[in-house]
Amino acid sequence: MLLALDTRWRRFNDETATCSCCGQSFSGVFDVGYDHPDCWPHSGLRESGKDLLQVGEDKLTSDLCRWKEHRFIRCILPLPIKGCEEVFNFGVWGSVAPENFYRYIDDATGEAADFEGCFSWLMNDLPLFETQEPIGCDLTPGPDGHRPKLTAQDSPLAAAQTDGISFDQLLDIYAATGTDIRAHLNG
Numbered sequence: 001m002l003l004a005l006d007t008r009w010r011r012f013n014d015e016t017a018t019c020s021c022c023g024q025s026f027s028g029v030f031d032v033g034y035d036h037p038d039c040w041p042h043s044g045l046r047e048s049g050k051d052l053l054q055v056g057e058d059k060l061t062s063d064l065c066r067w068k069e070h071r072f073i074r075c076i077l078p079l080p081i082k083g084c085e086e087v088f089n090f091g092v093w094g095s096v097a098p099e100n101f102y103r104y105i106d107d108a109t110g111e112a113a114d115f116e117g118c119f120s121w122l123m124n125d126l127p128l129f130e131t132q133e134p135i136g137c138d139l140t141p142g143p144d145g146h147r148p149k150l151t152a153q154d155s156p157l158a159a160a161q162t163d164g165i166s167f168d169q170l171l172d173i174y175a176a177t178g179t180d181i182r183a184h185l186n187g
Contacts, residue, residue, distance in 0.1 A: 002083040002084075003081070003082070003083030003084040003167055004083075004084070006083075006167060008167070008185040008186065009084075009167055011026065011185045012026045012028065012167075012181075012185055013026070013027070013028045014026075015027040019184040019185075021183075021184070022184065024181075024184050026181065026184075026185075028086070029081065029086045029087070029088050029170070031076075031088065031089040031090070031091060032088075032089075032090055032091065032173065032174070032177045033090070033091025033092075034090070034091060034092055034093060034124045036060055036065060036093065037065055037067070037072045037093040037095065037123035037124065038093075038123055038124050038125055039067065039070070039123060040058075040060060040065065040067055041058075041067070042055045042058060042060070044060075045060060045061075045062060062074065063147070064101075064105070065093065069098070070095060071095070071096055071097070071098050071100075071101035072093045072094065072095050072096070072101075072123055073093070073094050073096055073101065073104055073120070073139065073148060074091065074092075074093055074147055075091075075092055075093070075094050075120075075139060075147055075148045075149060075150045076089045076090070076091060076092070076142070076146075076147050076148075076149050076150070077089065077090040077091075077092045077122070077126075077137075077149070077150045077151075077152070077157075077161070078149065078161065079160055079161060079164065079165050080161075080164040080165075081164055081165060081166075081167060081170060082163070082164040082165065082166050082167075083166075083167070088165070088170055088173070090124070090126055091147075092122060092123065092124045092126070092150060093122075093123040093124055094120030094121065094122060094123060094137060094139050094148075094150050095120060095121040095123050096118055096119070096120050096139060097118070097119075100115075100118040100119075100139075103115045103118075104118075104141075104148070107141065115141060116140075116141070117138060117139055117140040117141060117148070118138075118139050119136065119137070119138065119139070120136075120137045120138070120139035120150060121134050121135070121136060121137065122134070122135040122136075122137050122150060122152065122157075126157065126173075127172065127173045127176030127177060128160075128165075128169060128172060128173060128176070129155075129156060129157045129160070131155070131156075135152050135153070135155050135157055136152075136153045136154075137150040137151055137152050137153060138150070138151045138153065171185075
């Protein structure tokens with residue numbers, strides 16, 4: 001793979017290599033997740049220290065969210081990395097119609113097996129893919145025990161899901177989400 005020629009990529013994937021300035025090491029691609037949909041008006045799960053955050057009728061868990069009449073499902077949004085076989089995942093939230101939300105729950109709990117996926121709106125602003133327009137997605141079930149997957153429709157994000165992102169774009173995503181490791185990979 002072409003990315004194997006990049007010394008930064010090799011350091012990024014070699015947990016025995018340490019940064020000369022701080023001793024930090026890396027073990028490869030790590031995912032970035034969002035605790036709640038961007039529109040959630042209350043504190044997040046991490047801040048609350050709870051598995052279930054309930055404010056009135058609004059509820060948030062690590063997998064599901066109900067806010068007013070809106071329903072959200074936690075999903076992965078995969079982005080292949082150009083030049084290698086690795087995939088980076090955003091852990092994001094998709095907004096779905098209430099009937100699809102409950103069909104998803106029934107399927108996930110084994111009460112019914114009829115959820116084949118549905119339309120969803122991406123509910124988190126993603127670095128490199130910020131837009132004023134909502135991004136429509138296809139939400140498809142994951143394998144048993146795994147979160148469903150979001151696939152963006154007709155947008156730069158959709159193109160990135162098909163064509164992949166560069167290693168530099170991955171590093172930009174990490175920096176934008178609070179983990180700027182670029183300087184630690186240069187030697």
